[in-house]
Amino acid sequence: xxxxxxxxxxxxxxxxxxxxxxxxxxxxxxxxxxxxxxxxxxxxxxxxxxxxxxxxxxxxxxxxxxxxxxxxxxxxxxxxxxxxxxxxxxxxxxxxxxxxxxxxxxxxxxxxxxxxxxxxxxxxxxxxxxxxxxxxxxxxxxxxxxxxxxxxxxxxxxxxxxxxxxxxxxxxxxxxxxxxxxxxxxxxxxxxxxxxxxxxxxxxxxxxxxxxxxxxxxxxxxxxxxxxxxxxxxxxxxxxxxxxxxxxxxx
Amino acid sequence: xxxxxxxxxxxxxxxxxxxxxxxxxxxxxxxxxxxxxxxxxxxxxxxxxxxxxxxxxxxxxxxxxxxxxxxxxxxxxxxxxxxxxxxxxxxxxxxxxxxxxxxxxxxxxxxxxxxxxxxxxxxxxxxxxxxxxxxxxxxxxxxxxxxxxxxxxxxxxxxxxxxxxxxxxxxxxxxxxxxxxxxxxxxxxxxxxxxxxxxxxxxxxxxxxxxxxxxxxxxxxxxxxxxxxxxxxxxxxxxxxxxxxxxxxxxxxxxxxxxxxxxxxxxxxxxxxxxxxx
Numbered sequence: 001x002x003x004x005x006x007x008x009x010x011x012x013x014x015x016x017x018x019x020x021x022x023x024x025x026x027x028x029x030x031x032x033x034x035x036x037x038x039x040x041x042x043x044x045x046x047x048x049x050x051x052x053x054x055x056x057x058x059x060x061x062x063x064x065x066x067x068x069x070x071x072x073x074x075x076x077x078x079x080x081x082x083x084x085x086x087x088x089x090x091x092x093x094x095x096x097x098x099x100x101x102x103x104x105x106x107x108x109x110x111x112x113x114x115x116x117x118x119x120x121x122x123x124x125x126x127x128x129x130x131x132x133x134x135x136x137x138x139x140x141x142x143x144x145x146x147x148x149x150x151x152x153x154x155x156x157x158x159x160x161x162x163x164x165x166x167x168x169x170x171x172x173x174x175x176x177x178x179x180x181x182x183x184x185x186x187x188x189x190x191x192x193x194x195x196x197x198x199x200x201x202x203x204x205x206x207x208x209x210x211x212x213x214x215x216x217x218x219x220x221x222x223x224x225x226x227x228x229x230x231x232x233x234x235x236x237x238x239x240x241x242x243x244x245x246x247x248x249x250x251x
Numbered sequence: 252x253x254x255x256x257x258x259x260x261x262x263x264x265x266x267x268x269x270x271x272x273x274x275x276x277x278x279x280x281x282x283x284x285x286x287x288x289x290x291x292x293x294x295x296x297x298x299x300x301x302x303x304x305x306x307x308x309x310x311x312x313x314x315x316x317x318x319x320x321x322x323x324x325x326x327x328x329x330x331x332x333x334x335x336x337x338x339x340x341x342x343x344x345x346x347x348x349x350x351x352x353x354x355x356x357x358x359x360x361x362x363x364x365x366x367x368x369x370x371x372x373x374x375x376x377x378x379x380x381x382x383x384x385x386x387x388x389x390x391x392x393x394x395x396x397x398x399x400x401x402x403x404x405x406x407x408x409x410x411x412x413x414x415x416x417x418x419x420x421x422x423x424x425x426x427x428x429x430x431x432x433x434x435x436x437x438x439x440x441x442x443x444x445x446x447x448x449x450x451x452x453x454x455x456x457x458x459x460x461x462x463x464x465x466x467x468x469x470x471x472x473x474x475x476x477x478x479x480x481x482x483x484x485x486x487x488x489x490x491x492x493x494x495x496x497x498x499x500x501x502x503x504x505x506x507x508x509x510x511x512x513x514x515x516x517x518x519x520x521x522x523x524x525x526x527x528x529x
Contacts, residue, residue, distance in 0.1 A: 002332055002335045002336070002337055003332065003333050003334070003335055005332070006329055006331075006332025006333055007332075007333065009329075009332070010329050010332075013320065013321075014320050017320050018320075081318075084316060084317075084318075084319075085312075085314050085316035086316045086317060086318045088282065088310075088312050088314075088316060089316075089318065089329075089330060089333070089375065090333065091280075091281065091282055092280055092281070092282070092305060092308070092310055093305060093330070093333035093334050093379075094301065094302035094303070094305040094306050094333075094334065094335070095333055096302065246281075246284055250281060250282055250283055250284055251277075251282075251283045251284070
């Protein structure tokens with residue numbers, strides 16, 4: 001267990017030591033989104049009764065920050081270690097695949113939650129935030145961050161260069177998170193796009209997370225939790241198999 | 252290849268670039284996977300029983316790698332933790348002392364010179380008191396001072412019973428420290444013997460003579476490497492041959508003005524086994 005805690009601790013220290021870049025910057029980015037979209041759309045878009053657009057926007061932005069930063073943490077840590085070669089420091093010791101996986105994912109969850117909490121705290125200055133079902137919020141935040149942390153681990157394993165990872169981030173993670181209903185409700189979309197949105201796993205993460213704030217969502221939170229659980233399981237099994245076989249890490 | 256390194260040995264792996272030294276080390280350390288064959292460290296299979304195998308192994312990698320986020324002490328504490336060790340500071344301090352790192356304990360890794368980073372790599376390999384220490388070109392690009400300090404420390408650990416496996420390009424280091432040597436070539440063991448036997452078998456003596464005249468008697472009972480005027484360089488397979496050379500010179504009435512003996516060295520063995528002469 002000491003191996004796991006050490007690796008976890010090291011992964012947390014790694015982003016904490018550069019928290020301006022890993023925590024403060026994403027919080028600022030989310031606030032800029034909030035400022036611009038709220039200014040442009042407040043009063044024009046209304047998704048739920050009694051929920052002003054700016055308030056509707058906040059949970060989506062929080063969750064998007066959680067997800068993107070969880071992904072960024074494990075993926076960039078791993079690719080940096082691979083490129084600089086200091087990955088040998090964790091490949092040489094007797095760290096099991098499960099410990100390796102658990103430490104990277106747990107550190108990603110911490111980073112995601114810290115950034116998410118930062119965004120929520122900053123947004124609370126401007127809008128009155130209230131949690132209708134806090135347990136749902138916490139569950140989705142935790143599991144969503146874990147899913148993206150695991151996905152980041154997989155992307156980090158698969159990538160050999162920074163630009164391959166950047167491509168994954170820009171062409172997969174960004175579109176999926178932007179088209180997940182952060183800025184709108186998918187109910188307002190034409191049927192084709194609605195159907196497509198339902199094929200996007202990120203949609204369920206945002207929607208379920210938002211349920212915790214308003215007690216209302218596009219799909220039932222239990223269904224979202226199911227999609228999230230299955231996705232997490234699949235990605236985790238894949239990641240663990242890659243780690244066990246040493247795929248792209250041990251040649 | 253089949254190769255067994257005994258416990259407590261100071262073992263040298265030598266060979267030209269691409270011979271397979273680092274590949275072999277990577278396979279032992281689990282950094283690479285073998286397509287076929289079996290490897291074990293102190294009886295622990297490196298795949299099936301990888302955690303036991305890795306606990307007994309301390310590897311100093313060839314590449315000068317470091318984690319720029321941490322100080323020297325943090326680096327060593329973290330590395331101890333990976334091996335399941337908490338509160339390892341007494342040993343960390345001792346290792347830092349022997350590698351002359353104490354003054355840099357709280358310096359960030361980024362701020363260290365190349366030689367200092369190399370010392371930290373050695374320290375990282377030793378934090379868990381491994382039974383087997385593998386040094387992959389530990390002194391490449393390292394100043395003389397560190398080399399001496401490093402060897403002193405590694406020799407001490409070896410005397411205390413730890414097995415040391417060394418790859419190096421500096422033949423004099425292997426000659427000085429290793430009691431047994433494997434010469435690798437194209438992924439195979441080209442020679443495997445005690446350092447002394449290798450030197451005796453493959454090398455022989457080089458003798459430089461200055462004679463009182465230019466001509467040599469024919470036939471001459473030794474291999475002539477060079478002959479220019481009164482200067483002759485001979486290769487003898489053993490000291491016994493010298494007797495025959497001296498006798499032949501005496502009966503031809505030639506006297507020796509100067510004589511210089513070059514002891515055998517691994518460079519010759521190495522070149523003969525791996526280089527152009529083979």
